[in-house]
Amino acid sequence: MKVFFTYSFSGKEKFREQFGLIIKVLNEQDISLITTEAKTYLNEVEKKKVRKQISSKITDFSPSNPKLKGLHYEAMLRTIKSSDVFIVDISKPSFRIGMEV
Numbered sequence: 001m002k003v004f005f006t007y008s009f010s011g012k013e014k015f016r017e018q019f020g021l022i023i024k025v026l027n028e029q030d031i032s033l034i035t036t037e038a039k040t041y042l043n044e045v046e047k048k049k050v051r052k053q054i055s056s057k058i059t060d061f062s063p064s065n066p067k068l069k070g071l072h073y074e075a076m077l078r079t080i081k082s083s084d085v086f087i088v089d090i091s092k093p094s095f096r097i098g099m100e101v
Contacts, residue, residue, distance in 0.1 A: 004031075004083040006036045006076075006100060011092025019089065026087075034079055076100055 005026060007019055015083050026033050080100065090097060 001031045001084045002034065002082065003031045003087065004034045004079050005087045005089075006097070007089035008092040008094040008097050010094050011037075011089075013039045015089070015091050018091070022087075022089065031085075034083065036076075 004005065005022065005024060007015070012019065023033070023035060088097060
């Protein structure tokens with residue numbers, strides 16, 4: 001089973017411990033876990049497309065990186081659509097989380 005877990009990056013500092021616990025518990029299950037924390041959702045974007053749109057090596061995978069343009073959104077959408085379960089922590093509301101949901 002493919003499970004995708006995401007949360008608000010603006011709430012990361014305040015809820016770091018809780019997010020870590022959620023990821024730990026999910027990792028203990030017999031599932032394929034994809035998280036925004038580990039950037040595993042980016043594996044959903046075709047490497048060829050990434051190379052075309054990004055001229056330099058990516059070191060900043062945050063959604064606000066202008067080099068990523070629409071790739072973050074595209075990767076998130078593909079991952080959500082291809083997941084069996086989509087878990088969203090909404091402890092800290094954000095525009096990005098709202099778009100994903």
